[in-house]
Amino acid sequence: MSTQIDRLTELAKEDAKRQFYSIAHMITFGALYAAFRGLRKKASAGVDGVTYGEYERDVSGNLQTLHERLKNGKYQAQPLRRVYIPKENGKQRPISIPALEDKIVQKAMVEILNAIYEQDFLDCSYGFRPGRGQHQALDEVRRVMCTRPTGWILELDITAYFDSIVRKQLMEMIEKRVRDGSVLCLIRKWIQVGVIEEGRLLVSETGTGQGQTISPLLANIYLHYVLDEWFENEVKPRLRARLMRSASLMMPCCASNTRKTRTR
DSSP, X not given: OXXXXXXXXXXXXXOTTOOBSOOGGGOOXXXXXXXXXXXXXXXXXXXXXXXXXXXXXXXXXXXXXXXXXXXXXXXXXXXXXXXXXXXXXXXXXXXXXXXXXHHHHHHHHHHHHXXXXXXXXXXXXXXXXXXXXXXXXXXXXXXXXXHSOOOEEOOEEOTTHHHXXXXXXXXXXXXXXXXXXXXXXXHHHHXXXXXXXXXXXXXXXXXXXXXXXXXXXXXXXXXXXXXXXXXXXIITTTSOEEEEEETTEEEEEEOTTOOOOOOO
């Protein structure tokens, strides 16, 4: 698996326009096992009620069955279990909890897709990326403030970002790189699966389901094309500005004597 991932990384890096038509086969039994071991053991169970410990009792047999369903096209994503957690402002944040096997397959898929998209993502992106995070983003803001003329620092956040993603546009963006029909089918299943709340199945037309293992990567892909590339290609050439983004939280740093430009 490591050799395949390394080769995938090389191919994605050497050609930014290369499209990948056959990567689903990389979700092997070994990849599923590694994904399972990477899950949090005490995480909440999904709608099926299966916990890490219960699945682990026959992990080899369970994963073999899961792998066969994936190969035969019989794998079905299960609805998400909706829970709410309190926010600092007194409101509640909806979290969607996937079933354990969906977490496993999504985590294995993220490992594969990261090999491609880590070659595309720009330096301004910090959230939900391997070896990066919000602390590095804040460190970069401090570095810019100390080394460059900075007149303005803006803090912007997209409200309910995971729930607002336009799925059709997201899939079109993914297809710029990934053309494997099996992979695209899995992603569609995950983002369209719906949630169970108070015993009812709720299906929305937008969003990726905050709480799913694959949602942060999908969110980064979306903002890479919608925001990061636009800022890099349109804003930076006109303004002396830097963008630091951690998921949907953005902090553009601008010099005080910037020229006027149109913004979205």
